[in-house]
Amino acid sequence: MHERWLDERHHEYYYKLAKRMNYRSRASFKIMQIDDRFNIFKEGDRVVDLGAAPGGWLQVAKERVGEKGFVIGVDLRPIKPLPGITTITGDITDDATMKRLLELFHGQANVILSDMAPNIGGHYSTDHARSINLCMYAVDVCDRILKKGGKLVIKVFYGDMFNDLRKVLEERFASVRVHSPDASRPTSSEVYVICKGFLAEKKVPLVVPKPEDKKKEFTVKGNFS
Numbered sequence: 001m002h003e004r005w006l007d008e009r010h011h012e013y014y015y016k017l018a019k020r021m022n023y024r025s026r027a028s029f030k031i032m033q034i035d036d037r038f039n040i041f042k043e044g045d046r047v048v049d050l051g052a053a054p055g056g057w058l059q060v061a062k063e064r065v066g067e068k069g070f071v072i073g074v075d076l077r078p079i080k081p082l083p084g085i086t087t088i089t090g091d092i093t094d095d096a097t098m099k100r101l102l103e104l105f106h107g108q109a110n111v112i113l114s115d116m117a118p119n120i121g122g123h124y125s126t127d128h129a130r131s132i133n134l135c136m137y138a139v140d141v142c143d144r145i146l147k148k149g150g151k152l153v154i155k156v157f158y159g160d161m162f163n164d165l166r167k168v169l170e171e172r173f174a175s176v177r178v179h180s181p182d183a184s185r186p187t188s189s190e191v192y193v194i195c196k197g198f199l200a201e202k203k204v205p206l207v208v209p210k211p212e213d214k215k216k217e218f219t220v221k222g223n224f225s
């Protein structure tokens with residue numbers, strides 16, 4: 001009971017703060033706190049944000065990369081226009097969305113963000129498997145467009161397949177750290193993995209998450225020019 005009360009107070013605090021500061025979501029504070037601690041954004045960076053609706057992370061990313069930076073967001077749900085930010089409505093597990101991203105983004109990214117979350121069905125291991133599956137798609141995006149030395153911030157619902165994901169990330173990045181920002185609900189099972197120093201040297205076959213979440217392979221080829 002006490003835990004639930006604390007959780008609700010925490011939620012309300014960040015909700016009100018977001019409203020007062022004109023951010024579209026409480027989640028804005030998560031990426032702010034992550035950036036303050038891990039130095040994710042630099043002025044002029046090119047950023048891809050996966051699972052970007054309603055746009056809280058996009059707002060923070062744009063503020064931090066400035067006028068010269070480029071920020072693009074992808075989500076299943078439409079994102080109301082934000083000044084200076086490009087958005088795509090689509091499912092990142094679909095070829096058509098990946099193709100559109102490659103077309104609009106042109107070239108390489110300094111930072112990839114993924115706050116993607118599956119629809120929570122209430123069955124923990126299924127929600128966890130779906131979250132891992134979405135993470136694998138974010139890793140696919142890194143393999144296609146993340147610059148050598150680039151960064152990835154990715155959300156995952158913690159569970160027994162977490163170590164498979166961690167291994168995939170450690171094969172690709174010089175540094176991989178797991179973090180839970182203060183703005184995450186205390187009772188949440190979400191964690192953020194902060195990956196730096198993209199190696200960009202090998203195409204490691206992706207671990208196919210078990211069991212029922214079948215991974216579709218992309219047929220669209222990356223364009224690094």
Ligand SMILES: C[S@@+](CC[C@H](N)C(=O)[O-])C[C@H]1O[C@@H](n2cnc3c(N)ncnc32)[C@H](O)[C@@H]1O
Pocket residue numbers: 024025027028050051052053054055056057058074075076077090091092093115116117118119134
């Ligand atoms: C927690 S919300 C993101 C909040 C966002 N970071 C913000 O600050 O406003 C998770 C989002 O992931 C999106 N999502 C889930 N699966 C997706 C997929 N396959 N492709 C694109 N977006 C997806 C959902 O539609 C949802 O809007």
